[in-house]
Amino acid sequence: MQTQAARLLVKRATGTAVPKSLSAAGNKFEVTKPLFAAAAPGQQWYRIETNGRATIAQLWDAAYEMHAESAGSVVEPDSETLWPMPTTGRQRGLFAGGRSDRGGVDPQSPDFPQGPGFAWHLNPQYSQLEEARASIANPQPVRIAILDVGFDFQHHSMPEHLRRDLERNFTGDGRTDTSDPDIGGFLNNPGHGTATIAILAGGQLQQMRLPTPSGSYLGGAPQAQVVPIRIATSVVLLSTSAFAEAMEYLLSMPCAIAMPTTIR
Numbered sequence: 001m002q003t004q005a006a007r008l009l010v011k012r013a014t015g016t017a018v019p020k021s022l023s024a025a026g027n028k029f030e031v032t033k034p035l036f037a038a039a040a041p042g043q044q045w046y047r048i049e050t051n052g053r054a055t056i057a058q059l060w061d062a063a064y065e066m067h068a069e070s071a072g073s074v075v076e077p078d079s080e081t082l083w084p085m086p087t088t089g090r091q092r093g094l095f096a097g098g099r100s101d102r103g104g105v106d107p108q109s110p111d112f113p114q115g116p117g118f119a120w121h122l123n124p125q126y127s128q129l130e131e132a133r134a135s136i137a138n139p140q141p142v143r144i145a146i147l148d149v150g151f152d153f154q155h156h157s158m159p160e161h162l163r164r165d166l167e168r169n170f171t172g173d174g175r176t177d178t179s180d181p182d183i184g185g186f187l188n189n190p191g192h193g194t195a196t197i198a199i200l201a202g203g204q205l206q207q208m209r210l211p212t213p214s215g216s217y218l219g220g221a222p223q224a225q226v227v228p229i230r231i232a233t234s235v236v237l238l239s240t241s242a243f244a245e246a247m248e249y250l251l252s253m254p255c256a257i258a259m260p261t262t263i264r
Contacts, residue, residue, distance in 0.1 A: 007049040007078035008063055009035070009241060012070075014044050027054070027062060035241060036248055047078060047241055078241045119218055121199070129220035143255040145227040146200060147246055148193030149235060150180030157198035157218050159226045168249055169230045170242040178230040189235050193228075201226050227255060 008029060029048040036045045054062075059077035067075045115126055122130040133139075143163070153164070167178045175181075182190045202218030229250070231242045 005049065005078075005080070005239075006052055006054040006059065006062075007047060007239075007241070008059065008066065009076050009078045010046045010048055010066070010070075011043055011074040012046070014042050016044075027052075029062070029066075035245065049078075076240075078239055080237050080239050119216070122220070127220065133217075133220075133222075139223050141223070141225060142221065143225040143227060143253070144200065144221065145229050145250045145255045146193070146197050147229045147231050147243075148196055149189050149233050150178055150193050150230045151197055151228050152180050152182075152191070152194040155194050155198070157194070157202040159197060159201035159219060159224070160203050160222060161201070161225045163225050163227045166227045166253070167229065168246065170245045170249075171230055171232060172242070178228040181233065189233070192235055193230070197226060197228065200224075227253075 006027065006029075027050045029050045031046055031048050034044060034046050056077060056079055059079065063075040063077055067073055113126075115121070115123060121127050124131055151158075153162075164178075169175055169178050173181070178193075180190055180193055198218055200219055201221050201224045203222065204217055227250075229246050231246050232238045
């Protein structure tokens, strides 16, 4: 059975004493940090963890035991949510994990739609994004946050209005920036964030040395301010607290939020 980092989320009433360590299901959990400053009045969340890994069943056993011993507390696993894998062999291969091959070029999968030429997704018979952009004479500034696995900021497709001064990394990997760690392997998706941020608000195509008209942009909303947020290494494996912390941070500022999606 698959194991994951052994972490729990605990909610207690504000002012309730929280011990430095708690024991449950044969494990000793250390309180690592308080969470969610914007929680409902009178409530405080904490993340607690122990060394090693555990199955989701073991984490729920620990949560029930700790809840029974701490009246008034809410306890749940800080689980790594694994989204359902596609059922077909070809699509399962797409989600099994990417290669660490920054700078490489892969042909488009035949499992997805394909149109004529590069950036065909902007055309009238597809997304109609190019026509939509042209219909707005004076677009108002919009700020969009994108939550993904990291970004290659040296890539030519990066948005022109990238707000790296607002970037945040909630993966707990010890880094503060949101650059793609470029880690391949099972369920990891190096390059995914770079691709999605380019589709969202990618820069001018001639900067990528492609035969395209002057002033043509790759992204659907190239004038938007884009806030890069890193919450995982895989688009199908996200921890509860990383997502919640990112949402709390973004709700403190005016912005829209873009998330990676599973194509079926």
